[in-house]
Amino acid sequence: MPKIYISPSDQGRNVYAAGNTNEEAQCERIAVATEKALLRCGFDTKLNLTDSMEARVRESDEWGADVHVPLHTNAFNKKVAGTRIMCFDLKGEGYRASVAVFKHLAPITPGTSENVSAHPELYEIHKPKAISVYIEVDFHDVPDVAKWLIENTEKIAEAIAQGMCDYFKMEYIPPEGGNALYIGEGAAWSKEARAWAVENGIIRGNGYGADGKIDFAWKDNVTREEMAVMLQRLYELVRELIVSV
Known part of the structure; x- marks a missing residue:
């Protein structure tokens, strides 16, 4: 350190x-x-x-x-x-x-x-x-x-x-809500991560939260409800992968 x-x-x-x-x-x-x-x-x-x-x-x-x-x-x-x-x-x-x-x-x-x-x-x-x-x-x-x-x-x-x-040569960790994922090398990583999440159904444009319909705007902070939906989708994807092995 x-x-x-x-x-x-x-x-x-x-x-x-x-x-x-x-x-x-x-x-x-x-x-x-x-x-x-x-x-x-x-x-x-x-x-x-x-x-x-x-x-x-x-x-x-x-x-x-x-x-x-x-x-x-x-x-x-x-x-x-x-x-x-x-x-x-x-x-x-x-x-x-x-x-x-x-x-x-x-x-x-x-x-x-x-x-x-x-x-x-x-x-x-x-x-x-x-x-x-x-x-x-x-x-x-x-x-x-x-x-x-x-x-x-x-x-x-x-x-x-x-x-x-x-x-x-250490990773810069931005403050909460920072935009480091959208500049420089971080932008390429962010683009790949977004493509993977969309392709695998983690992000589908809209989810269901406290207001019934929540837009997963890529650059916005997500609510707890949105995060819970995405984690549930990720869990389902991982479970499917494990079962298929």
Whole structure:
């Protein structure tokens, strides 16, 4: 089980251009949501919201973290915006892990000035024993971006978790009601599963539930009644297969 150490910004003095908030408050929200997403996907995590940067690195080392993840938002000239992820160099595992996260995070953030770069001079990059994926989600000194950062905590966290899953070759498990089955490789699996279920009568378009007639819309969440009908159909199919052997 890979170990991910999460170290959110403690820079409360960095005020957001919208929302009457600051970098520390928002990065802590993102960190909590990221830990939740990572745990759901099967990672071991440790999140530190209080200690100094030096104490966090010591704790990360003592715990035996595989990846050390500083979480920040950025600022420059109130115009530039985009995701920046930093690592030790552009050839090692830290770079590969950073690129994996970048591929999921950069496309969803508002800014377009985006890159993965080497910054070995930063303490939380060169000091931890673990590889470091230093995330600057986007620029909080741009009002529209600051508003987006505040309103999209969960989306940011899920993108980070997806990147970590890609790097460690683990299955990304979406939150309940998520749409991961309808994008990327998941879409092909979903299409095959649907075809099999329809072919074998598990899904027949309509079932019978509390309201007498329930439509099994493929992308909608199902009710308990719908699930009971589908499980009954699956049971009957399995029983027929066993009898025929």
